Amino acid sequence: MKLPEHGANPNDVYSKLGIAQPTQLLDFSENVNPAGPPDAITQMWPSLLSKLRTYPNPEGEPFLSAVADYHSISPASLFAGNGAAELLALLAERYRGKCAIVVHPTFSEYEATLLAKDVEIVRVFASEKDGFKLPLEELLDAMNSAAVLYLCTPNNPTGIMPARADLNVIIQHGAEVGCEIVLDEAFIDFVDESLSFIADITNNPHVIIIRSMTKMYAIPGIRLGYIAAHPSIIEGIKALAPHWNVNGLAAHIGVACLQEERYREQAIQHSNGERKKMTRFLTDHGCIVTDSVTNFISFTLGAGRDANKLYSDMLARGIVLRHSQNFRGMDGRWLRIGMKNTADMAVLRNELEKWFGQYSGQRLGWLGDSHQVKLDTIQTTPSEKLTFISGGVRSGKSSYAEKLLVDEVRENGGRLVYIASGVATDSEMQVRIERHKSDRSTDSWTTLEQPVKLEEALSFIQQGDYILWDCLTTWLANELYMGWESGKPCIEQPGCMELKETQLYTTIDALVSLAAHLVIVSNEVLDELPSEYAETEIYSKWIGRIHQVLVKKASTAIEMDYGIPIVWKNERQEVTQ
DSSP: OOSSSSSSSSHHHHHTTTOOSSOOEEEEEEOTTOOOOOOHHHHHHHHHHGGSSSSSTTTTTTTTHHHHHHHHHHHHEEEEEEEHHHHHHHHHHGGGSEEEEESSSOOOOHHHHHHHTTOOOEEEHHHHHHTTTHHHHHHHHHHHSSSSEEESSOOTTTOOOHHHHHHHHHHHHHHHHOOOOEEOOOOOTTGGGOSSHHHHOGGGGHHHHHHEHHHHHTOOTTEEEEEEEOOHHHHHHHHHSOOOOHHHHHHHHHHHHHTOOOHHHHHHHHHHEEEEHHHHHHHHTTTTEEOSSSSSEEEEEOOOOOOHHHHHHHHTOOOOOOOOOTTTTTTTEEEEEEOHHHHHHHHHHHHHHHHHHHHHSOOOOOOOOOOOOOGGSOOOOOOOEEEEEEEESSHHHHHHHHHHHHHHHHOOOOOOEEEEEOOOOOOOHHHHHHHHHHHTTTEEEEEEEEOGGGGGGGOOOOTHHHHEEEEEHHHHHHHHHHHTTTTTTTSSSSSHHHHHHHHHHHHHHHHHHHHHHHEEEEOOOTTTTTTSSSSHHHHHHHHHHHHHHHHHHEEEEEEEETTTTEEEEEESSSOOO
């Protein structure tokens, strides 16, 4: 089911999902100032009624001059518009038929408006593995052949503000290669006005700034924003805009808002305080939270907990979070929370506490089977795109898997991706890893080295990839004993591995949905097993259990014995011999 592209559409969400809407709702999917519009707007409202009888100023006055004074720039460098949505649509015409870079995850309107103008989109992804930091080198390279780069500063939905040094490098490179830079500063007034690049546009005529009045001043209903850029760019945008594109009420309300310095200070203080409390709460419950600097955060639940289930469960409780289904690079696995008033934030934490509570108090499955999830309850419909290969050490399983995929790519085309779970903990392992690297060096493999979590690999995978994940047993050992140094390994925490197992199957299903073919390689259950330790017995049972599930989920299951494939299951068209 396709959900609304933006937040602040709770009625539409309930309608599309077919969920009965509770009488009372708390909408955390939108991210405007919870304080509501400044009191000055209420006080001046009666005087605004007279503006209904006259046509507005075609330049957006008196708002335009107020913005010029606020930023100490010339009105010739400003254009007022009917909200950022209109500004983005007008700006996209400037790049019709050209090439634009969009850094994901980010605001969906950039691509929506650009694609409407037949702009070629080059997508660059900030990796969640790196905390969604800008991939600077990749961006600089892409800029060499692009007309424009769109950046959200701070970014929506992550709330992360790119480093000033990185932005300076990008802007300088843009001047050198003729690539314009569009900076969307819709949320920068929740951070620090001194971080805005508006003061620098005189020296950087290739930089275009978009600002919104909606978020800080809680006035989404009147639609008001502005662009700051070189006068020649402003003139081009003016030529495209309809007459009277800023209504008279909005123009006067905007002036009053810019005078509200104390209001802004209070909004920043409130946002910072609630964001820190919410971040601490979520991290205490095992979530990963973006390093946001503005009035919202995004988070992912970690192993074993389903973001879509949390989203739907909260809807049933009258709480609307922002999904990430249309944020490329987050793909539904993250949720966003806009900061609201203190009471509403407390309600949200209370409801989340109850939800997280369902995962506590469980007993570790192999230490006591009363809470063990039954194998027949796990989704195991075989997929023709999944192959499972097992075998002992030096049985030839990895080489066989590599050749299987290499042959398919040579025949069909595509990208070879190697997800390497192996860590060189000793000299023998180092030799084995280096041997596999050497074997892959001639076949153009894209290698993802040692992802701490398998799900971290998802953002790097492209549709139609041929993927080899090697090796499952290393993943299991890492997960079972994670936290050993602190004295709290997963193997001794109630319910810990059950959660990791659930996340594993969810991630594998996601990889299969993207891949042309996914091959998973694992050691045999009893391979080199020192059985005198209870922890090793638990490890053995877990790997055996996971093997059973993967054999069911795969269309092909192979055991390697001294380089010879023994095919136990084959529902694919052919198996390489």
